[in-house]
Structure formats: C-alpha cells, structure tokens
Amino acid sequence: RKEVEQDPGPFNVPEGATVAFNCTYSNSASQSFFWYRQDCRKEPKLLMSVYSSGNEDGRFTAQLNRASQYISLLIRDSKLSDSATYLCVVVRGSTLGRLYFGRGTQLTVWP
Amino acid sequence: SAVISQKPSRDICQRGTSLTIQCQVDSQVTMMFWYRQQPGQSLTLIATANQGSEATYESGFVIDKFPISRPNLTFSTLTVSNMSPEDSSIYLCSAALTSGANVLTFGAGSRLTVL
Numbered sequence: 419r420k421e422v423e424q425d426p427g428p429f430n431v432p433e434g435a436t437v438a439f440n441c442t443y444s445n446s447a448s449q450s451f452f453w454y455r456q457d458c459r460k461e462p463k464l465l466m467s468v469y470s471s472g473n474e475d476g477r478f479t480a481q482l483n484r485a486s487q488y489i490s491l492l493i494r495d496s497k498l499s500d501s502a503t504y505l506c507v508v509v510r511g512s513t514l515g516r517l518y519f520g521r522g523t524q525l526t527v528w529p
Numbered sequence: 530s531a532v533i534s535q536k537p538s539r540d541i542c543q544r545g546t547s548l549t550i551q552c553q554v555d556s557q558v559t560m561m562f563w564y565r566q567q568p569g570q571s572l573t574l575i576a577t578a579n580q581g582s583e584a585t586y587e588s589g590f591v592i593d594k595f596p597i598s599r600p601n602l603t604f605s606t607l608t609v610s611n612m613s614p615e616d617s618s619i620y621l622c623s624a625a626l627t628s629g630a631n632v633l634t635f636g637a638g639s640r641l642t643v644l
Contacts, residue, residue: 422571450631461621461635462572505571509631515562515623516587517633519572 419444424506424520431527435496439523441489441506448518450509451482453491455502456522462505465491496527532556535622535636542612542643549608550639552622557602562633563595566619575620578605612643 424441431437443451451468466473468480468489479492489506506520532555542548552561561578575595576586584597598606609616622636 452632461637463635464632467632514625514631515560515577515633516574517572517631521569521571 420520421445421510421518422506422508422520425523426521428524428526431496431525433496433498433527433529435527436492436494437496437525438493439491439504439506439525441491441520443487443489443506443508443518445508445510446484446487448487448508448510451480451489452507452509452517453478453480453489454505454507454519456505457502462519465504493525496525498527498529501525501527532626533622533624533634533636535639537639538637539640540642542641544613544643546612547608547610548612548641549606550620550622550641552605552607552636554603554624554626556626558624558626559602560625561599561605562623563597563605563607564621564623564635566621566638568618572621575607578607609641612641614643617641617643 422443453465454462455465456462466475468482472481477494481490503522503524505522508518534553536551563575564572566572574587575590576584578584578597578599580599596608619638619640621638623633626634
C-alpha cells in the first residue's frame with residue numbers, strides 16, 4: 419500500500435466553484451502534514467500546513483482526521499490561478515526532509 | 530529571486546553515460562535533499578546530502594548509481610550514473626530553509642531524458 423493516496427482527479431471546475439480534495443495516509447506514526455502546489459513544469463511549493471484542529475488560509479481550508487488517517491483540502495471561490503496539481507504530503511517521525519508525497523490531484527479552473 | 534538553483538535545467542543523454550546535477554542554495558543549510566519525480570508519479574526521496582559525511586540513501590537507491598557530493602553548506606551535486614531510459618525523470622534538489630521545520634523549498638528541477 420502506498421504511503422500517501424490521493425484522489426487522482428482531474429478536477430475541472432468553473433470559476434467560483436468550491437472543490438475538495440482528499441488524501442489518506444497509511445502510517446499511523448505520521449506526524450506532520452502538508453499540502454503543496456505544483457504548477458505545470460514547475461517545482462512543488464508549500465501551500466499550507468495541516469493541523470489537527472483544522473486551519474484556514476483565505477479561501478483554502480485544510481483538515482486532518484488522525485483516527486481515519488485522512489487529510490482534506492477545500493478551495494472556495496476557485497480562481498483561474500488555482501489551476502495546478504495539489505500534492506498531499508506526510509512526514510513520518512521527526513526525520514527532517516523525509517517527506518512522502520502523494521501523486522497529486524490535478525485541478526483546472528475554467529472561466 | 531530563486532533561493533535554490535539547479536543546473537542543468539534539462540538535458541538529453543545517451544544510454545550508458547553519466548550526468549551530474551548541481552544545486553546551489555543562497556543560504557547555509559545543514560541538510561540538502563535530492564528527490565526524483567518520474568512521469569506521472571509522486572516525488573520520491575533519493576537521499577539526504579549531509580555536509581562532512583556520506584549521503585544517506587533511501588531504500589531502492591544506492592551510492593554507486595546516485596553518488597552525491599556535499600562539499601559545503603550551500604552546495605551539492607547528484608550524479609546519475611550509467612543511465613538507462615528508466616532514469617528519465619525530473620530530479621529536484623531541496624532544503625529546509627526554516628530551521629527545525631519540515632517544510633522544504635525545492636529547486637526548479639533538472640529534467641533528464643535518456644535515449
């Protein structure tokens with residue numbers, strides 16, 4: 419079983435739509451969780467960290483359910499510029515830099 | 530401005546040859562990391578480049594195939610040796626630019642095609 423599994427997508431939504439991505443992780447010892455964004459032919463960049471209590475950054479809301487080993491990302495009021503691949507990332511333990519990436523969920527927002 | 534720069538950005542190589550990718554960080558960092566992103570796949574950690582000691586390789590990656598150098602706190606190289614078409618991939622250098630945090634900043638990547 420893969421360390422991190424994501425909705426494969428692609429998701430194609432109109433501007434202004436709300437879209438949600440899901441991710442599950444296999445190792446219950448995982449301690450840190452992130453969403454990264456990767457634009458086409460670019461490097462991944464941190465979008466936001468994910469905390470147990472859930473956290474929000476503008477139009478983006480991330481949630482973590484440790485019991486179900488499930489992470490979600492909600493994007494409200496989608497913009498054209500949100501078109502990208504969203505990567506679910508999990509860190510097991512405290513070893514710096516050993517990040518486990520999902521394959522990513524591709525989002526296209528159309529006008 | 531880029532804080533992690535890699536070169537080459539892309540290359541096309543012949544089977545059996547080797548290619549060295551360079552990574553430069555604007556600031557001193559304790560550890561640098563090399564990842565691989567194969568077409569349609571997730572990023573996978575190859576190894577951690579430690580300054581002053583040998584690199585630490587992940588399962589499935591070996592030093593003979595991916596030798597790494599880390600001569601100082603701002604620079605590292607990854608060599609892909611004796612390349613085959615299966616090595617065609619994007620290779621990304623990264624570092625944790627925030628002390629103690631497990632948030633990585635990536636270079637733009639080196640897109641390698643092996644014929």
